[in-house]
Amino acid sequence: MRRILVAGNWKMNKTPAETEGFIEAFLPTIAGLGRVEIAIFPPFTSLDRAGRLLEGTTIRLGGQDLHFETSGAYTGAISASMLVACGCRYVLVGHSERRRLFGDDDRIVRLKLEAALSSGLFPILCVGEGTEERRRGDSEGVVTDQLSSALDALDPERIVIAYEPIWAIGTGQTATPQIAEGMASAIRGWVSSRFGGEAGGRVRSLYGGSVNPDNAGAIMGEPDIDGVLVGGASLDPAKFASIVRSGVSVGGRDV
Ligand code: PEP
8 A cells, every 4th residue: 555645845944933833733633634644844953843742643754854974074964863863754865956956966865865774764755857858858867867876776665756846846837737647657667667566566656846735636636646745835734734635535545
């Protein structure tokens, strides 16, 4: 069974106090919605407080990034074991903002995936093409190249893959459900051809890029899409809860 995952990437937003306010407002709105897995990704400075507040709830916690080294002279960096110690289960790896603004290239993405897996975290690997690549008709090639360099021999079933076209992130220009499904199916096909049909059927594949309460249901209704990675709309507890409810009607996929 591939369970639907609704994940909220808060990026550089919310202090610890604001994180607490969000969790207090959000928890009652999703009480009893057990069929969907929910994860939030606050900034590092809020993780410890969020981890304590979420203890005993069904909501998972994730880090937005990690360093691939385990410790040492890496000013400003956070290791996988530090995320685990705050209660994280997930970590985002290869988000397009990390690739574009912080120089995370394919080698670094691969090292981060390895570091996450060896600490017991479940990485969410973000892949996606830019506007120009889509215009040239290269979308699938870009995504499969990113998958090839990141996954290679890594166990794809421990990794969630999020298709996040760069042109859709934070722009309000969501991919149509058909475009999102087409790429989710291509990703599943790539995993099947590289790791076997069983792995292809079991790997979870998310869509991210301007997801909101109005479009989430149609996107999660597509057969190869197992949830959404939400940026802006995840900052508002009511909007995020509404997206979660859209996922509840889908529930999960029998594979
Ligand atoms: C993201 O940053 O992962 C994202 C999908 O952002 P938004 O929903 O704001 O487009």
